[in-house]
Amino acid sequence: MDVTANLWRRYRALPSWLLPLLIAVVALTLPYAGLNFSMSRQIQLACILALVVGGLNLSLGYAGELALGQAAMYAAGAYTAGLMSIHGHTDIVVQLVVSGLVALVVGIVTGIPGLRLGAWSLAMTSFFLVLLVPDVLSVFADTTGGRNGLSGIESATLFGQTMDQTQFYVVIVVVTILWFAIMRNLVVSRHGIAMRTLKQSPVLAASTGVSVFRMKLAGYAIGAFPAGLAGALFANLDQYVSPEAFGFTFATAVLAASILGGSASVYGALVGAFIMQIGPNQSSAFQQYSLVFYGAFLIVGGVLLSGGLAKLANGLIARLDRRAGVRVVTPVLDDTATEGADPDHAGPAVDALRGGELRVEQLSKAFGGNQVLRSVTLSAPPAQVTALIGPNGSGKTTTLNMICGFYRADEGQILVGDTAIQKMRPHQVARVGVARTFQTPSIPEGITVLEAVAAGRYTTDRASMFATVLRLPRFRRVRRADVAEAERVLALVGLAHLRDADATSLPLGNRRLLEVARALVSNPRVLLLDEAASGLDEDEVARLAELIRRIRDAGGTVVLVEHNFRLVLSLADTIVVLAEGQVIACGPPDEVEQDPRVLREYLGITAGDNPDTPGDDETQMAEVRS
Numbered sequence: 001m002d003v004t005a006n007l008w009r010r011y012r013a014l015p016s017w018l019l020p021l022l023i024a025v026v027a028l029t030l031p032y033a034g035l036n037f038s039m040s041r042q043i044q045l046a047c048i049l050a051l052v053v054g055g056l057n058l059s060l061g062y063a064g065e066l067a068l069g070q071a072a073m074y075a076a077g078a079y080t081a082g083l084m085s086i087h088g089h090t091d092i093v094v095q096l097v098v099s100g101l102v103a104l105v106v107g108i109v110t111g112i113p114g115l116r117l118g119a120w121s122l123a124m125t126s127f128f129l130v131l132l133v134p135d136v137l138s139v140f141a142d143t144t145g146g147r148n149g150l151s152g153i154e155s156a157t158l159f160g161q162t163m164d165q166t167q168f169y170v171v172i173v174v175v176t177i178l179w180f181a182i183m184r185n186l187v188v189s190r191h192g193i194a195m196r197t198l199k200q201s202p203v204l205a206a207s208t209g210v211s212v213f214r215m216k217l218a219g220y221a222i223g224a225f226p227a228g229l230a231g232a233l234f235a236n237l238d239q240y241v242s243p244e245a246f247g248f249t250f251a252t253a254v255l256a257a258s259i260l261g262g263s264a265s266v267y268g269a270l271v272g273a274f275i276m277q278i279g280p281n282q283s284s285a286f287q288q289y290s291l292v293f294y295g296a297f298l299i300v301g302g303v304l305l306s307g308g309l310a311k312l313a314n315g316l317i318a319r320l321d322r323r324a325g326v327r328v329v330t331p332v333l334d335d336t337a338t339e340g341a342d343p344d345h346a347g348p349a350v351d352a353l354r355g356g357e358l359r360v361e362q363l364s365k366a367f368g369g370n371q372v373l374r375s376v377t378l379s380a381p382p383a384q385v386t387a388l389i390g391p392n393g394s395g396k397t398t399t400l401n402m403i404c405g406f407y408r409a410d411e412g413q414i415l416v417g418d419t420a421i422q423k424m425r426p427h428q429v430a431r432v433g434v435a436r437t438f439q440t441p442s443i444p445e446g447i448t449v450l451e452a453v454a455a456g457r458y459t460t461d462r463a464s465m466f467a468t469v470l471r472l473p474r475f476r477r478v479r480r481a482d483v484a485e486a487e488r489v490l491a492l493v494g495l496a497h498l499r500d501a502d503a504t505s506l507p508l509g510n511r512r513l514l515e516v517a518r519a520l521v522s523n524p525r526v527l528l529l530d531e532a533a534s535g536l537d538e539d540e541v542a543r544l545a546e547l548i549r550r551i552r553d554a555g556g557t558v559v560l561v562e563h564n565f566r567l568v569l570s571l572a573d574t575i576v577v578l579a580e581g582q583v584i585a586c587g588p589p590d591e592v593e594q595d596p597r598v599l600r601e602y603l604g605i606t607a608g609d610n611p612d613t614p615g616d617d618e619t620q621m622a623e624v625r626s
């Protein structure tokens with residue numbers, strides 16, 4: 001056991017890129033070490049399949065959008081490259097760029113209507129796209145060769161030189177390596193974390209400033225690019241393309257490989273594709289019944305192998321780490337960790353809060369015939385805690401949701417500073433500077449505490465996807481700032497020691513603090529806390545209260561929706577009481593706690609026969625306060 005643990009420790013001390021590099025070098029040198037033709041072809045086909053599966057993983061596994069259109073984009077890439085070759089443009093680099101871009105355009109054009117319609121529309125439209133491929137090719141039979149396929153594709157050239165089989169093998173492997181390096185850079189970046197957040201909860205993603213529609217489209221369209229590359233490589237490998245290669249069977253094989261390898265995984269796409277290509281696809285009996293096999297696999301594998309081989313591998317790695325006592329450092333941001341702030345010496349992250357006044361004026365909202373809010377007016381100034389309380393169903397969360405842009409107001413307006421936000425979409429409201437926590441903490445799976453907090457900075461210091469995948473200086477600057485700020489805020493909320501823990505593994509109290517940290521890290525103008533103390537023990541409530549005080553003292557605008565009356569009394573500068581969608585009282589705590597309507601409608605204290613002249617039933621009040 002010690003030998004295994006020692007070996008494992010040594011292996012884990014190596015840079016994480018070493019194993020992929022080693023595999024890449026071996027794959028590139030295989031043809032020079034006597035790889036036979038048949039195996040060489042299988043590896044090339046597996047790389048081509050892996051490119052398509054990688055694209056699917058981006059939209060399905062990361063952005064959470066089931067889309068089967070990769071087969072159509074693969075066809076678009078193959079026919080583009082084939083036609084270019086026939087017309088004398090045989091340079092593989094030019095073909096790859098053009099085919100990738102054509103597939104990208106197909107992705108954008110088909111993705112927009114599919115995503116606009118919402119729900120399962122993208123899955124349906126992309127499914128029909130695959131079914132349409134043979135018909136579209138037949139319509140343009142003069143150009144595409146219709147059902148007979150496209151022949152006459154010349155051998156590919158590179159810088160004017162015709163490539164032999166070995167050189168073309170190297171091109172396929174290099175393109176595969178490059179795509180997976182790019183994909184890895186993307187998924188571990190803040191854009192990748194935004195995609196995972198979106199998969200977990202579009203509401204959470206929007207409230208951190210992510211445009212749900214754009215991010216889903218980005219996942220789908222960027223995933224089209226490698227499918228286009230794969231198509232171009234396939235056309236040049238076989239020098240013949242026909243509609244059968246891009247039909248429903250291929251689309252199902254891509255989905256099966258994705259699920260087998262693990263759809264939320266970069267390396268899973270490679271492993272799934274290689275197993276699928278080099279394993280069952282070898283057998284002619286399998287090929288005859290492949291659709292049945294894939295269908296059965298999707299049903300059985302989808303249930304038994306949730307997360308795919310990647311999840312099994314991650315579980316095994318975690319077990320070996322535990323046995324060997326390996327401490328894992330956040331893989332995403334590790335190389336900048338030392339450049340960030342030292343959590344033990346971090347300045348108070350709330351120093352710089354730029355609180356803005358929140359004003360809600362005459363806000364009304366009905367759901368069908370249910371009038372939930374009636375002319376609600378309230379104001380939350382900077383450097384104050386404004387508590388919003390009221391009985392269950394009185395409209396507190398609806399008010400927060402309307403401030404955040406999730407519901408449209410029937411009447412009234414909402415202002416942050418001078419900016420009217422009542423017509424904005426949720427991600428636009430977040431970008432104005434409204435950050436929030438949720439009644440039930442919402443934390444994406446598969447990321448660390450540090451990453452979960454850094455996700456709150458999505459709208460701050462933007463780095464484009466282009467800068468991100470190429471790791472340009474702008475990306476590095478933003479990443480350093482993400483780490484530094486996330487560490488400072490983690491120190492502030494007392495979670496610095498859990499920086500590298502799996503965010504979803506935290507107990508409720510820490511999850512709530514993590515949510516506050518995620519909201520704070522964007523330096524919000526308005527901070528909305530929705531029942532942040534619910535489910536916390538006394539110590540945790542005390543920590544939370546201290547934190548809220550520090551935020552207020554730093555100039556933050558805090559709106560606190562809370563059932564814990566004692567906490568509200570101790571924290572709030574102003575209390576707004578809602579009952580049946582109306583503001584029934586508003587003022588400082590000592591005034592509000594004496595208000596007869598509040599006593600009756602919120603606290604349920606029956607002080608006297610006449611509710612307007614309450615008696616001083618100190619026993620009941622003392623119970624409520626405690």
Ligand SMILES: Nc1ncnc2c1ncn2[C@@H]1O[C@H](COP(=O)(O)OP(=O)(O)OP(=O)(O)O)[C@@H](O)[C@H]1O
Pocket residue numbers: 367370372390391392393394395396397398399
């Ligand atoms: N999307 C919706 N569609 C229809 N009705 C809704 C919707 N959202 C809220 N409501 C209704 O609005 C009313 C107010 O709900 P809301 O969640 O805002 O109350 P609350 O004061 O936050 O309650 P609690 O303290 O239990 O969270 C309830 O009657 C609820 O059923």
